[in-house]
Amino acid sequence: xxxxxxxxxxxxxxxxxxxxxxxxxxxxxxxxxxxxxxxxxxxxxxxxxxxxxxxxxxxxxxxxxxxxxxxxxxxxxxxxxxxxxxxxxxxxxxxxxxxxxxxxxxxxxxxxxxxxxxxxxxxxxxxxxxxxxxxxxxxxxxxxxxxxxxxxxxxxxxxxxxxxxxxxxxxxxxxxxxxxxxxxxxxxxxxxxxxxxxxxxxxxxxxxxxxxxxxxxxxxxxxxxxxxxxxxxxxxxxxxxxxxxxxxxxxxxxxxxxxxxxxxxxxxxxxxxxxxxxxxxxxxxxxxxxxxxxxxxxxxxxxxxxxxxxxxxxxxxxxxxxxxxxxxxxxxxxxxxxxxxxxxxxxxxxxxxxxxxxxxxxxxxxxxxxxxxxxxxxxxxxxxxxxxxxxxxxxxxxxxxxxxxxxxxxxxxxxxxxxxxxxxxxxxxxxxxxxxxxxxxxxxxxxxxxxxxxxxxxxxxxxxxxxxxxxxxxxxxxxxxxxxxxxxxxxxxxxxxxxxxxxxxxxxxxxxxxxxxxxxxxxxxxxxxxxxxxxxxxxxxxxxxxxxxxxxxxxxxxxxxxxxxxxxxxxxxxxxxxxxxxxxxxxxxxxxxxxxxxxxxxxxxxxxxxxxxxxxxxxxxxxxxxxxxxxxxxxxxxxxxxxxxxxxxxxxxxxxxxxxxxxxxxxxxxxxxxxxxxxxxxxxxxxxxxxxxxxxxxxxxxxxxxxxxxxxxxxxxxxxxxxxxxxxxxxxxxxxxxxxxxxxxxxxxxxxxxxxxxxxxxxxxxxxxxxxxxxx
Amino acid sequence: xxxxxxxxxxxxxxxxxxxxxxxxxxxxxxxxxxxxxxxxxxxxxxxxxxxxxxxxxxxxxxxxxxxxxxxxxxxxxxxxxxxxxxxxxxxxxxxxxxxxxxxxxxxxxxxxxxxxxxxxxxxxxxxxxxxxxxxxxxxxxxxxxxxxxxxxxxxxxxxxxxxxxxx
Numbered sequence: 001x002x003x004x005x006x007x008x009x010x011x012x013x014x015x016x017x018x019x020x021x022x023x024x025x026x027x028x029x030x031x032x033x034x035x036x037x038x039x040x041x042x043x044x045x046x047x048x049x050x051x052x053x054x055x056x057x058x059x060x061x062x063x064x065x066x067x068x069x070x071x072x073x074x075x076x077x078x079x080x081x082x083x084x085x086x087x088x089x090x091x092x093x094x095x096x097x098x099x100x101x102x103x104x105x106x107x108x109x110x111x112x113x114x115x116x117x118x119x120x121x122x123x124x125x126x127x128x129x130x131x132x133x134x135x136x137x138x139x140x141x142x143x144x145x146x147x148x149x150x151x152x153x154x155x156x157x158x159x160x161x162x163x164x165x166x167x168x169x170x171x172x173x174x175x176x177x178x179x180x181x182x183x184x185x186x187x188x189x190x191x192x193x194x195x196x197x198x199x200x201x202x203x204x205x206x207x208x209x210x211x212x213x214x215x216x217x218x219x220x221x222x223x224x225x226x227x228x229x230x231x232x233x234x235x236x237x238x239x240x241x242x243x244x245x246x247x248x249x250x251x252x253x254x255x256x257x258x259x260x261x262x263x264x265x266x267x268x269x270x271x272x273x274x275x276x277x278x279x280x281x282x283x284x285x286x287x288x289x290x291x292x293x294x295x296x297x298x299x300x301x302x303x304x305x306x307x308x309x310x311x312x313x314x315x316x317x318x319x320x321x322x323x324x325x326x327x328x329x330x331x332x333x334x335x336x337x338x339x340x341x342x343x344x345x346x347x348x349x350x351x352x353x354x355x356x357x358x359x360x361x362x363x364x365x366x367x368x369x370x371x372x373x374x375x376x377x378x379x380x381x382x383x384x385x386x387x388x389x390x391x392x393x394x395x396x397x398x399x400x401x402x403x404x405x406x407x408x409x410x411x412x413x414x415x416x417x418x419x420x421x422x423x424x425x426x427x428x429x430x431x432x433x434x435x436x437x438x439x440x441x442x443x444x445x446x447x448x449x450x451x452x453x454x455x456x457x458x459x460x461x462x463x464x465x466x467x468x469x470x471x472x473x474x475x476x477x478x479x480x481x482x483x484x485x486x487x488x489x490x491x492x493x494x495x496x497x498x499x500x501x502x503x504x505x506x507x508x509x510x511x512x513x514x515x516x517x518x519x520x521x522x523x524x525x526x527x528x529x530x531x532x533x534x535x536x537x538x539x540x541x542x543x544x545x546x547x548x549x550x551x552x553x554x555x556x557x558x559x560x561x562x563x564x565x566x567x568x569x570x571x572x573x574x575x576x577x578x579x580x581x582x583x584x585x586x587x588x589x590x591x592x593x594x595x596x597x598x599x600x601x602x603x604x605x606x607x608x609x610x611x612x613x614x615x616x617x618x619x620x621x622x623x624x625x626x627x628x629x630x631x632x633x634x635x636x637x638x639x640x641x642x643x644x645x646x647x648x649x650x651x652x653x654x655x656x657x658x659x660x661x662x663x664x665x666x667x668x669x670x671x672x673x674x675x676x677x678x679x680x681x682x683x684x685x686x687x688x689x690x691x692x693x694x695x696x697x698x699x700x701x702x703x704x705x706x707x708x709x710x711x712x713x714x715x716x717x718x719x720x721x722x723x724x725x726x727x728x729x730x731x732x733x734x735x736x737x738x739x740x741x742x743x744x745x746x747x748x749x750x751x752x753x754x755x756x757x758x759x760x761x762x763x764x765x766x767x768x769x770x771x772x773x774x775x776x
Numbered sequence: 777x778x779x780x781x782x783x784x785x786x787x788x789x790x791x792x793x794x795x796x797x798x799x800x801x802x803x804x805x806x807x808x809x810x811x812x813x814x815x816x817x818x819x820x821x822x823x824x825x826x827x828x829x830x831x832x833x834x835x836x837x838x839x840x841x842x843x844x845x846x847x848x849x850x851x852x853x854x855x856x857x858x859x860x861x862x863x864x865x866x867x868x869x870x871x872x873x874x875x876x877x878x879x880x881x882x883x884x885x886x887x888x889x890x891x892x893x894x895x896x897x898x899x900x901x902x903x904x905x906x907x908x909x910x911x912x913x914x915x916x917x918x919x920x921x922x923x924x925x926x927x928x929x930x931x932x933x934x935x936x937x938x939x940x941x942x943x
Binding site: 004006007009010011012013014015016017018019020022023025106107185186187188189190240241242243245272274275276427496497498499649651660661662664665666667668669670671672673695696697701703704705707709710711712713714 | 795797798802805806809810811812813814815816817818819821822824851852853855856861865868869870872874875876877878879880881884899902903904906907908909910911912913914915916917918919920938939940942943
């Protein structure tokens with residue numbers, strides 16, 4: 001623990017020996033390509049497959065009508081909505097799957113795809129989520145019994161009456177309308193699978209890009225159980241995953257079609273989407289329109305917040321949230337501040353856009369929540385004329401007030417927000433920057449300093465509240481130690497780059513004293529790993545990491561018994577230090593963990609079970625609440641609107657740190673995925689529902705040039721309820737960075753009366769705002 | 777319809793019958809089963825498929841296999857020599873220059889040419905030098921560090937610390 005052990009997994013990746021789904025090649029394997037809709041909303045008049053079937057190598061074209069015969073044309077979403085696998089009558093968004101072409105090679109499948117002729121009757125789509133709720137808007141989901149409008153659900157948290165009362169009496173009320181735009185995780189590996197159905201044994205092996213292999217196995221069984229694919233006949237293997245960020249949680253139609261085709265033809269079927277398909281059709285993230293308000297006193301005390309959300313879910317609610325939380329963890333939006341009153345509400349709507357949403361490296365809508373509270377805190381500071389750092393210091397929940405109950409009911413486990421912000425201010429030399437800014441303003445130069453002091457909520461979650469389709473959100477670890485004292489540990493989670501092979505081994509090494517290099521970590525095979533809900537929402541360390549510690553502690557208890565037997569003393573006479581038990585007062589009388597393990601196979605006490613293995617399913621007692629204090633410094637060119645991030649200091653608090661190098665790496669990566677939506681990324685649709693930037697040519701993933709040199713550090717406030725005091729960190733920076741950047745840019749522009757700009761804040765947006773205010 | 781080509785890949789000569797439209801990346805992955813070269817996009821934007829073609833880094837999704845006729849190709853599988861990691865491979869491993877590993881082979885091949893042309897690049901030259909290769913995981917700080925480490929190693933200078941630096 002606390003050691004920057006170099007990663008065990010790297011040796012294969014740096015030599016091209018990573019094993020990703022597209023690297024799998026099975027005998028007789030067929031290739032699938034997908035015909036997609038050019039229209040956002042249209043009736044399908046006819047699908048002519050004649051020419052496609054004549055393409056050499058094409059063996060089948062599958063349509064919704066084909067799947068309908070097996071009742072496989074619809075599937076459930078994780079939010080208990082429904083989604084077409086392939087349409088029988090109507091397409092609901094551009095790039096929706098319309099038919100699948102199966103061929104003996106990748107190129108033949110693509111040729112076949114081009115030869116399929118689909119006749120559409122386009123209809124006027126609903127793209128604007130506000131218009132979707134207007135009377136007279138076409139009802140997009142008549143397939144849902146009794147549906148007469150496009151409203152999906154309404155959600156509320158907090159105390160409406162009390163909040164209204166505080167707002168009505170407050171000295172100061174600030175309000176902004178903000179859009180957290182639709183973005184895409186764009187992991188560099190796209191999604192795909194090889195579905196390998198064995199007709200003789202009635203068994204499916206599904207190699208796929210999934211962050212949650214066990215949950216997917218259960219979902220496949222629920223979708224395909226009626227055709228004989230029951231859960232024991234399904235093996236899901238998630239090999240090396242080239243980045244996930246939430247985009248590899250859902251079940252996409254392509255997976256289901258590949259399974260259906262493999263089931264029907266009895267051959268392995270590979271489907272790998274290309275980048276444009278990935279951007280245009282796979283689950284988006286965000287797309288929240290938020291009316292945000294904050295009330296407070298004129299001397300800068302926050303009293304209440306009110307957030308009203310319109311959530312655009314596209315054609316179906318395919319969010320990847322815990323089932324009881326339609327807005328995910330948005331109700332963390334009261335943030336790091338000590339005030340007692342808040343009210344939040346959300347309405348979700350259908351539109352003719354691809355379904356979602358997923359996380360984009362964030363714990364279930366925490367990014368939206370943090371953006372809202374951190375932007376409004378700055379807005380409030382601006383209104384009362386107080387320095388935003390000081391205003392935060394004056395309003396933070398105090399260290400001694402933890403555990404702290406938030407106005408929306410969360411129990412924050414621990415935190416020291418003052419320490420984090422003061423450290424960040426010190427690192428960036430905050431007061432000197434403010435002095436420099438004042439000088440620059442006199443000369444008409446634009447420099448901005450932005451702060452974000454966020455609280456995350458991760459590690460879903462306690463079984464009392466957290467489940468996905470009824471399955472509780474525990475996670476698991478199984479440790480087997482071999483007679484020679486080396487171990488294999490298996491988990492229900494699945495790394496997509498987080499370094500689990502190293503960090504889990506470090507946790508077990510810490511608890512059992514077996515060197516980390518002697519502990520193999522395996523994930524992603526449902527036939528071998530214990531059941532778990534997978535890796536997303538920064539939950540692996542809080543849940544499976546805890547399970548590893550708990551399973552190791554079970555083994556340590558067993559080791560104590562064996563050591564007592566071998567040393568002929570009572571268990572109470574033994575003391576543990578990492579790697580061995582020794583007799584109190586006689587340290588020369590000891591047994592190493594390796595000797596004890598060997599004895600468990602060769603000389604175990606009578607009446608004790610032989611062997612040395614343990615499994616633990618960890619049900620967390622609470623979520624964990626990592627926090628951070630980020631400060632961004634920008635220079636803005638007044639004439640062009642160009643924005644240069646001069647410095648960015650990130651101080652994170654993720655509790656106890658297992659591997660500082662990996663934690664820092666996670667923070668670096670998350671920060672780049674924070675600047676991405678803050679300044680570059682947005683999926684843009686026109687009124688007809690055409691995506692205007694559906695490729696990597698125009699969907700701007702930051703390169704090494706746009707990504708600043710990040711400066712990072714940490715404070716350590718352990719989680720009191722986690723076995724090793726850790727909290728999870730992978731997503732904090734993605735959550736915390738966008739408002740720091742937005743606040744910095746708005747701060748730079750504030751002398752001209754600009755109070756808010758929606759992300760992504762582009763040079764054009766800045767230039768336009770300055771122009772409108774007469775600044776240029 | 778098929779064209780015969782001869783290519784040297786990682787020092788080994790191959791004669792192949794290929795469709796004229798076959799992309800070099802598909803030749804490498806599908807015909808030679810060298811799956812360390814990855815595909816991350818369809819617009820030559822991401823650089824995951826970067827290889828060396830006669831010593832120059834190219835995106836192998838943007839080259840036809842027939843254009844490689846008579847040429848020499850290095851893929852990630854050919855970078856380590858006799859079990860010895862290249863300075864860049866070592867740099868990436870020692871400096872946590874990778875997370876999921878998907879962009880890593882392309883990054884290493886691109887940086888190989890970068891350092892061959894300029895063994896002592898500034899940070900800015902490194903950042904611009906790898907701007908054709910996207911990484912979604914690392915935030916690039918440690919990729920830059922990995923390339924600086926490899927540069928020092930190639931130049932025979934003292935190696936920079938691989939410990940993470942914190943403010």
